[in-house]
Amino acid sequence: MPSLQIIEASTSGHTEYVVGLLTDLLRRDLATWTLLVKRAEEAQAADLLAGDVLLLASSTWNTGGQEGQLNPHMFALLRDRANDVDLTGRKVALIALGDDRYFYTAGAGAHLQSFVAEHHGVEIIPMLTIVNEPYGQEEKVKHWGEELMKTVQGNYELRITSYE
């Protein structure tokens, strides 16, 4: 059974809310997949390699005193504990949250993309960016979730077919 490993970093609960919307949708419509959800503060490098598809979700923070950074928990995971991980060929999807009161709005997204590129992962769908509170943006999240499902199912079938 294929699996999707989600790693989320959330401080006031916004990212967690978005991931919750997604997991409700995925559990309903992607029943043949195993969904693994872990908080970044509890994750280790090995968790980035645990699923067939990796989904990283982070809000934007002023980590290290500078705006536009990863949430501190995601920063500690990606830039410390998992800094040597090899994502070569791994399928990755990304979610970034932020607030337009900040100059580097949702800047966590660019950091997630840099991490994936530097570690040779493959982004399989354009990143989902949620600016400001996610409440009221449920349709956007669901639409992205549907695109993600189409992509991962397509990818998986493609991979199985190529083995025949």
Ligand SMILES: Cc1cc2nc3c(=O)[nH]c(=O)nc-3n(C[C@H](O)[C@H](O)[C@H](O)COP(=O)(O)O)c2cc1C
């Ligand atoms: C200390 C702090 C710093 C933040 N810095 C930024 C920032 O630089 N850019 C941005 O777009 N949003 C910034 N935000 C806003 C959060 O990213 C936004 O509220 C997000 O929805 C929070 O998600 P979370 O509850 O999952 O952590 C900051 C919020 C806090 C509390």
